[in-house]
Amino acid sequence: MRHYKQHFKDKTVFCNCDDPFESNFFKYFAINFNHLGLKKLICTCYAGSPVSYTEFNDLPLFHKDEKLPYKIEITEVPDLNGDGATDLSDIELLLKSSNNNLTILDGDGDFRSEESVEFLKESDIVVTNPPFSLFREYIMQLVKYDKKFLIIGNPNALHYKEVFPLVKENKIWVGHKSMSADMLFNVSEEFGKWLVNNKRQGSGYRIIDGEIKGRAQAIWFTNLDIEKRHENLILYKHYNPIDYPKFDNFDAININKVTDIPCDYDGFMGVPDSFMDSYNPAQFEILGRSGDTEWVFNECTFFTPPPDERISFYKKYNRTWRLQNVYLLDENKLPVIVYSRLFIKRRTNEN
Numbered sequence: 001m002r003h004y005k006q007h008f009k010d011k012t013v014f015c016n017c018d019d020p021f022e023s024n025f026f027k028y029f030a031i032n033f034n035h036l037g038l039k040k041l042i043c044t045c046y047a048g049s050p051v052s053y054t055e056f057n058d059l060p061l062f063h064k065d066e067k068l069p070y071k072i073e074i075t076e077v078p079d080l081n082g083d084g085a086t087d088l089s090d091i092e093l094l095l096k097s098s099n100n101n102l103t104i105l106d107g108d109g110d111f112r113s114e115e116s117v118e119f120l121k122e123s124d125i126v127v128t129n130p131p132f133s134l135f136r137e138y139i140m141q142l143v144k145y146d147k148k149f150l151i152i153g154n155p156n157a158l159h160y161k162e163v164f165p166l167v168k169e170n171k172i173w174v175g176h177k178s179m180s181a182d183m184l185f186n187v188s189e190e191f192g193k194w195l196v197n198n199k200r201q202g203s204g205y206r207i208i209d210g211e212i213k214g215r216a217q218a219i220w221f222t223n224l225d226i227e228k229r230h231e232n233l234i235l236y237k238h239y240n241p242i243d244y245p246k247f248d249n250f251d252a253i254n255i256n257k258v259t260d261i262p263c264d265y266d267g268f269m270g271v272p273d274s275f276m277d278s279y280n281p282a283q284f285e286i287l288g289r290s291g292d293t294e295w296v297f298n299e300c301t302f303f304t305p306p307p308d309e310r311i312s313f314y315k316k317y318n319r320t321w322r323l324q325n326v327y328l329l330d331e332n333k334l335p336v337i338v339y340s341r342l343f344i345k346r347r348t349n350e351n
């Protein structure tokens with residue numbers, strides 16, 4: 001969050017998949033409400049949220065074991081002792097102010113519900129970790145209502161047909177955290193034990209200073225401007241046809257590492273997704289991605305369908321062959337599929 005601080009001043013932030021009791025987004029914005037200069041914080045809790053409401057027992061709105069979706073609106077965070085050090089994620093304390101309120105929702109708190117969309121309309125920036133299974137719908141809604149956002153998603157979402165056009169048109173980009181850096185989160189002791197017994201160290205979890213941290217395959221998606229989008233990638237390699245072979249089905253050269261992008265090649269280049277970390281739209285243009293037939297057949301000017309012998313080679317070995325896979329030819333002229341690629345071109349008018 002700290003990399004986006006400058007965007008929050010005088011803004012209404014909406015966390016629309018967030019039970020305040022379990023969401024660290026709520027905590028962050030409540031604790032930093034005055035520091036960020038927020039106008040309002042709205043959080044809505046989904047009916048299916050697993051959190052128990054026992055903490056609310058003293059509040060007249062809740063009864064023991066009741067699981068009602070609700071909304072919390074914060075417009076004032078009292079600085080009780082003047083140093084801002086009180087734990088202002090203490091919801092009951094926050095609700096003592098008449099400028100803050102908790103209300104039960106009419107519906108189930110689904111981010112697509114009418115009332116949730118009304119809160120969306122009144123907000124400026126949406127920040128959350130939405131359910132990955134609904135990511136497509138989630139992001140389409142944000143775009144439809146022209147909202148600023150900072151959300152967590154699976155890296156593969158870059159290739160979704162709903163998301164990639166936004167990437168290409170510079171309407172969404174990868175946030176400050178490097179795509180390859182771990183996204184770690186605190187876990188309960190019990191869940192930590194489960195991770196150790198059921199997942200592999202390094203992929204499912206990490207142990208940092210003796211503490212088990214959960215590890216998510218996740219990146220930030222945002223349309224808030226960040227510095228790294230304006231930094232030029234320093235290119236120092238020179239093009240040669242041996243180190244940079246062309247794909248057989250795309251008139252583009254293969255680049256395995258972003259740092260290998262040559263400084264003197266003006267044509268199409270197929271780069272790994274990690275390129276998004278170094279993407280400065282003033283330096284490069286993104287043209288397309290592997291894995292999409294629609295784009296390949298309708299829009300791509302540098303795609304040639306693979307000849308029959310390549311397809312039969314794959315069929316012979318029962319391998320999955322998708323026409324839109326990018327592939328190189330090995331020394332025996334046999335196709336070798338290259339993992340996911342984004343196609344880019346250097347902008348020549350950069351300076």
Ligand SMILES: C[S@@+](CC[C@H](N)C(=O)[O-])C[C@H]1O[C@@H](n2cnc3c(N)ncnc32)[C@H](O)[C@@H]1O
Pocket residue numbers: 016017018019022023024025045046048049050109110111112128129130131132134
């Ligand atoms: C990955 S969790 C993230 C929770 C919270 N944003 C955080 O980061 O701590 C996704 C949350 O979305 C909620 N959720 C699931 N489906 C939803 C829906 N259709 N509308 C709103 N929230 C939903 C779940 O209850 C869960 O709390």
